[in-house]
Amino acid sequence: MSAIKIHVLHTGLVKVDTGLPFHDLSRNPLAFTGLFRSHIHQITLPVSSYLIEHPNGLVLIDTGWHERVRQSQWQELGLQTQINKAYLPAGWSVREQLARLGYQPSDIDYLVLSHLHSDHASGLPLVKDAQHILVSQPEWQAAQHDKLRYIPKMWQGVNVQTYDFSASKLGPFHQSFDLFGDGSLQFIYVPGHSRGLAATLVQGASGQQVLLASDTGYAQTSIDHLYTPGIVINRAQALQSIAWVQQAASEPQVIETLTNHDPAIRPHTITLA
Template sequence: MTTIKIHVLHTGLVKVDAGLPFHDKFRNPLAYTGILRSHVNQVTLPVSSYLIEHPKGLVLIDTGWNELVRQSQWRELGLQTQINKAYLPAGWSVREQLQQLGYQPSDIDYLMLSHLHSDHASGLPLVKDAQHILTSTPEWNTAQHDRLRYIPKMWRGVDVQTFDFDHTDLGPFHRSFDLFGDGSMQFIYVPGHSHGLAATLIQGHQGEQVLLASDTGYAQESIDHLYTPGIVVNRTQALESVAWIQQKASEPQVIETLTNHDPAIRPHTITLA
């Protein structure tokens, strides 16, 4: 196999206040919490994961929701249900969609977590048999002590390893990690929404690229208008990260740019020759 296939999967839905994906559209800095705001301000967004069939291995990026949310959102998310409401239709879990594509979790060579917020890591126990499970060192270190933004039980008993961002010419802060060492799959340091957030740049043999922007912005609207998310650890870094995504997305070799929660994006498969 010389081509790279990127399967864009929806591994759940999340209902949030519109201030969470589009902080800069609202004067109320706490709009994203939904506190004292009507339900008419809520929007339902997809939660995406990506399965990449690469010549050097099968790679899964993020995991969506655990199947446990079908029984009890509260048991899985606790107080986070005040901000994020999780939904997982039948057949949508990462485990179920892997099976539909003919794979088992143990077939995954690399499970890469862009960051460890619940909508990206909740499904981790469903695919814990992946050969290697990685997230960035700054993300892992922060998640060990920040109980407001992270739920550590989601990776309890899972062998999560870390990778370091190298100093490179790539990204808003010139730091990235090259998974295979050949430039075909690079994880780019784009902090702001979280301390160790990673976007992904995938390049085919002929030079075409796909940019997975993760949560630097929640939708194409975020990239177009430089809207930062409601939840950030550093607003300045978040703005610089989404601005870099905007600039990179405009380059002619980038054929698709995908944010993780864009309701306009449907599940589909991208092939890079």
């Protein structure tokens, strides 16, 4: 198998209360909302997407913010602006990042959404010409009924298909989805932050792996100290998911473990031989 390249992209910034990425550091259970909290508790984090050049096709994971947030955060996010403040510097949108790498949306064979929260799905209309757009079945079902955590207009007019997790030896609940059927690109069921959250395990022919942990935790400190996010649908599942990430990250074949919003992570390219 040829080499796999993973392009770590920043497709936006988000300003949030510290209680949102690190629930365990605040005694206030509603700290993540930022309500009645001073601006000194606000931090700015990157919003990441990942473009994977794989021998079996071009794969994009997550989409960051839509370019509309440059004109109006309220138009894109509505009441969610109380919790997430979106910023998209020039050249950072997923469409612009693809163009910089020499691709257009129709070149994407698979666009896979780790989950459907706004900072991961807002840019979806910019890349709706991808050949296949996938999200897990439990995440899709949750997004149809929960209007607080999801903004359905972000996928209106987009042909989103679902996949099912299957029993496996991977993840905290032994469920995963093997995109190509060869173990090189697997999406692992890590619920808690959202109902159908998926982490991504990429494996090269040499056996080296990269774990894209999505929002199981927001930074390396989340993995190190088992900090769960402020926003969860199930705190016990969120803890089991971040604990699995911690264990998986310690395996010798895992050369990098990346959370989606870690300010210490810079855009770079990883090559798996």
